[in-house]
Amino acid sequence: MPEFTLKIRRFLPESGEAAYWQDYTVDLEGHRSVLEGILTAKADQDGTIGIRCSCRAAICGSCGVRINGRAALACKTHLEEALEGSESEDGEIVVEPMGNMPVIKDLIVDMDAVHWKKIQRVTPWLLPEGDPPEREYVVPHEAMVDVTQSMACIQCGACVSDCLSMEVDPDFIGPAALAKAYRFVGDPRDGQHSERLNDLAEDPAGIYDCTHCFNCIEACPKGVAPMNQIMRLRRAAGDDYEINDRNNGNRHERAFTSLIRDNGLLWEAELLPRSYGGDSFFGKFAPAAGLELVDSLPSITRAVLRRKVTPMGALKPHKIPKEDLAQVQQIYEKIESQDDRFELNLYIVGEEVEGDTEVAVETEGSSA
Amino acid sequence: MPAHDVLIIGAGLAGQRAAYAAVDAGASTAILSKVHPVRSHSNAAAGGINAALNPEDSWESHAFDTVKGSDYLGDQDAIEIMCREAPQEILELEHMGVTFHRNEEGLLGTRAFGGASQARTYYVADITGQALLHVLYEQLLKRHENLARYEEWFVTSLVLDDDGQCLGAIARDIRTGALELFSAKAVILASGGAGQVYKPTTNALICTGDGIAQAYRVGAPLMDMEMIQYHPTTLAENGFLITEGARGEGAQLFNADGERFMERYAPNKVELASRDVVSRAEQTEINEGRGFEDGTIALDITKVPRKRILEALREIVNIGRDFAGTDITREPIHIRPGQHYIMGGVKTDVLGRTPVPGLYAAGEVACVSVHGGNRLGANSLLDTLIFGRRAGEDAAAHARTKPQRPMAQSRLDDEQRWIDGIIARERGGRRVSAIKDELGRTMNEYVAVFRDQAGLDKALEVVRRLKEEEQASYIDDSGTVFNQDVLGAIELGYMLDCAEAIVLGALERRESRGAQYRTDYPERNDEDWLKHIDISRNGGDPELTYSPVTITQWEPQERTY
Numbered sequence: 001m002p003e004f005t006l007k008i009r010r011f012l013p014e015s016g017e018a019a020y021w022q023d024y025t026v027d028l029e030g031h032r033s034v035l036e037g038i039l040t041a042k043a044d045q046d047g048t049i050g051i052r053c054s055c056r057a058a059i060c061g062s063c064g065v066r067i068n069g070r071a072a073l074a075c076k077t078h079l080e081e082a083l084e085g086s087e088s089e090d091g092e093i094v095v096e097p098m099g100n101m102p103v104i105k106d107l108i109v110d111m112d113a114v115h116w117k118k119i120q121r122v123t124p125w126l127l128p129e130g131d132p133p134e135r136e137y138v139v140p141h142e143a144m145v146d147v148t149q150s151m152a153c154i155q156c157g158a159c160v161s162d163c164l165s166m167e168v169d170p171d172f173i174g175p176a177a178l179a180k181a182y183r184f185v186g187d188p189r190d191g192q193h194s195e196r197l198n199d200l201a202e203d204p205a206g207i208y209d210c211t212h213c214f215n216c217i218e219a220c221p222k223g224v225a226p227m228n229q230i231m232r233l234r235r236a237a238g239d240d241y242e243i244n245d246r247n248n249g250n251r252h253e254r255a256f257t258s259l260i261r262d263n264g265l266l267w268e269a270e271l272l273p274r275s276y277g278g279d280s281f282f283g284k285f286a287p288a289a290g291l292e293l294v295d296s297l298p299s300i301t302r303a304v305l306r307r308k309v310t311p312m313g314a315l316k317p318h319k320i321p322k323e324d325l326a327q328v329q330q331i332y333e334k335i336e337s338q339d340d341r342f343e344l345n346l347y348i349v350g351e352e353v354e355g356d357t358e359v360a361v362e363t364e365g366s367s368a
Numbered sequence: 369m370p371a372h373d374v375l376i377i378g379a380g381l382a383g384q385r386a387a388y389a390a391v392d393a394g395a396s397t398a399i400l401s402k403v404h405p406v407r408s409h410s411n412a413a414a415g416g417i418n419a420a421l422n423p424e425d426s427w428e429s430h431a432f433d434t435v436k437g438s439d440y441l442g443d444q445d446a447i448e449i450m451c452r453e454a455p456q457e458i459l460e461l462e463h464m465g466v467t468f469h470r471n472e473e474g475l476l477g478t479r480a481f482g483g484a485s486q487a488r489t490y491y492v493a494d495i496t497g498q499a500l501l502h503v504l505y506e507q508l509l510k511r512h513e514n515l516a517r518y519e520e521w522f523v524t525s526l527v528l529d530d531d532g533q534c535l536g537a538i539a540r541d542i543r544t545g546a547l548e549l550f551s552a553k554a555v556i557l558a559s560g561g562a563g564q565v566y567k568p569t570t571n572a573l574i575c576t577g578d579g580i581a582q583a584y585r586v587g588a589p590l591m592d593m594e595m596i597q598y599h600p601t602t603l604a605e606n607g608f609l610i611t612e613g614a615r616g617e618g619a620q621l622f623n624a625d626g627e628r629f630m631e632r633y634a635p636n637k638v639e640l641a642s643r644d645v646v647s648r649a650e651q652t653e654i655n656e657g658r659g660f661e662d663g664t665i666a667l668d669i670t671k672v673p674r675k676r677i678l679e680a681l682r683e684i685v686n687i688g689r690d691f692a693g694t695d696i697t698r699e700p701i702h703i704r705p706g707q708h709y710i711m712g713g714v715k716t717d718v719l720g721r722t723p724v725p726g727l728y729a730a731g732e733v734a735c736v737s738v739h740g741g742n743r744l745g746a747n748s749l750l751d752t753l754i755f756g757r758r759a760g761e762d763a764a765a766h767a768r769t770k771p772q773r774p775m776a777q778s779r780l781d782d783e784q785r786w787i788d789g790i791i792a793r794e795r796g797g798r799r800v801s802a803i804k805d806e807l808g809r810t811m812n813e814y815v816a817v818f819r820d821q822a823g824l825d826k827a828l829e830v831v832r833r834l835k836e837e838e839q840a841s842y843i844d845d846s847g848t849v850f851n852q853d854v855l856g857a858i859e860l861g862y863m864l865d866c867a868e869a870i871v872l873g874a875l876e877r878r879e880s881r882g883a884q885y886r887t888d889y890p891e892r893n894d895e896d897w898l899k900h901i902d903i904s905r906n907g908g909d910p911e912l913t914y915s916p917v918t919i920t921q922w923e924p925q926e927r928t929y
Contacts, residue, residue: 014847044801046844047800047845052403052407055412055572056606057608057609057687059498060408062403062404076690105847105849106850112519125507126506136459136463136468136475138473139470144469145493147467148492152493154411187465222686
């Protein structure tokens, strides 16, 4: 049987010592999981290793850890797959606790202090309007299948661990809690969609605090795609409820899309003024845009001095060839001509498999 | 010392439903669990939950299917209650926010399930248990002002007074190692089953029979412990569950000759016969050489349309891919029967009351008994919710009539000494993990789908030896913060108590009924064995007694599918 070496980050709070690394070598088949590797080491070699785990089948969400620097469920990661991902010279599989949360012991983090606090922030229970009907609420099948993607979340914290926005802004409500919020906003039985969206759009740590880094989508072991749920919250807030939030999030997105539509490339000098002053040529003359300009002067000056931008390059729109611009605009037309908003959803669309015509057809069908 | 009207131990569906009911009944309530509530094993119930909610269906039909499924060992008064109350429970869950999948009209949709004469299983894709568990937890968060949650606390003992009334429990804060007395006017055990007694098992690592053993140790009787369900479709290598929902959606079973063998064993229901029947059929095929080389059977899910698989069986697509390297939408997956559920447990009445005053039990830890000799798929979620609620309501009412009673501090000191003793054991004996491993393999070899006297005698001998060895077993961790090692040692003790009761029950029942198939007594024998086997231990060795099965309207008949 092959041998695997697990390099585990140990932290024993009672020892008074700093965290350290300890290697454990286990004999297991390569398709066995990293969790089985750790549990084998724990059973045969060292019972002091701390890791939360229960179901072993990626259902309970207990064993979120970082493997080779990325958040994952230990039970869902095969040893051979982890070895391939190893960046260590000696071929060790590096296992450490998740990020963005304080470590309690070894691989066990304090999820209450971060993850669960954030979940509670989004009023995580259904708020129906009025008394319930005598029988069930009558709602479209598609709506229930749609929210199943966020219901599939097992609260493992992998997305929270690897969220770059949260690293910068610990107040960010974060991917897991916002995906949870979509579970209510997407649920036709909930009576507080507008209140929920207003709350999450107006909060500086809310939906517009996400920077689209895709880390949560990569980290999520259940295909919840938290970032997609955040984007859907944004579209619901901006398009359906026309919430022009005080964080300028909605205006910023609109400015972004219309600048690309009109020019094919981004026009930085227009982007910020329009995000603050409104999405038109006159946006920059709005008082809010003026204030932002004054506020940004130091960084603009620095950028010019460091030759990151030239004044003319920034002030004039970038040009692309006419036929390219036409193609860009065709994409806009195609998307905007659709009756329904294009929504990515694992449960409805199915996953894309290379060379799988059946699924490709299905994807096209549901986007039309 | 924390003091509450109602203390609930375990925060899976039964515990959470009990907490919800007790809080709404106005009781000061606490829920305590050794894992965070959403990590509970109710998550693993994939396929759905049964209720005769459809106008064309009737609770009587659901009840009869359940009685027949139980091989007439279920108590029919309890089954009637469960099936009558099921539709209202589903509606309440729906109103609470469970995202049940709908039919074309937007009404609650159903799927077919084993042993049922109608499609009456309500579902959320194949994550029904997870959806229920997470939505109930939402409701507990909503009630945070009236509910104390002790998450990651481990119960070491129940505490009774000299008159045999339950006073509360002793629990260890896993995070700090501190031991506390919890005083309560009523205690509800909702700590799940004991699947870890077996290896492999579909059950999570936390399913170590804690509540069953805790109740047994303070004198509460256990009932029908021999009734261990083997699920027909578990992965060969690691025992992971492939939901019965797959067969409900149309998947079929084939032996190595390509024969759809269930047609021989259950000509009417075929793959959707009850679980004991399908598991036995599979094991027969395997034993008689018609299985695949690795001792398995093929489950062909490609019979289900791909779009439907992706929408409704997503979780097993993942499990197939991640844990068996199989794309279930394209090829059959290899499965075999594996330990899944314990029908037996702490004996209760229909209000969840055990014979120990003030002590309740609900869910897999309990034996009401609605499952008798064999549980129908999608009846376990229902059992947890109906009897969780009933226990919560009755415990709250019971608490109103009782004063809070003091507990002696000395009890805590004794417990601390016991735990310190485990930590301090010399490294002379075996490792706890080694004993657990031998226990699991022994049970899976001798107390499985087919049993006989010789095998059971052997199992009893091994279990009793392991009980001796356990006394001298040792661990590595002497710390206080998340000392999982010492908890594992205590769990091993719980598991060994459960295992002994399971083997004793299986030895005692000299007939074949439901999940208990004795090759040396291959027939069901209603004359001698249409009765429950109760096991209790009042301070000494296990004692076996019998209690009658309640029959209301369905006399035992021959059972065919």
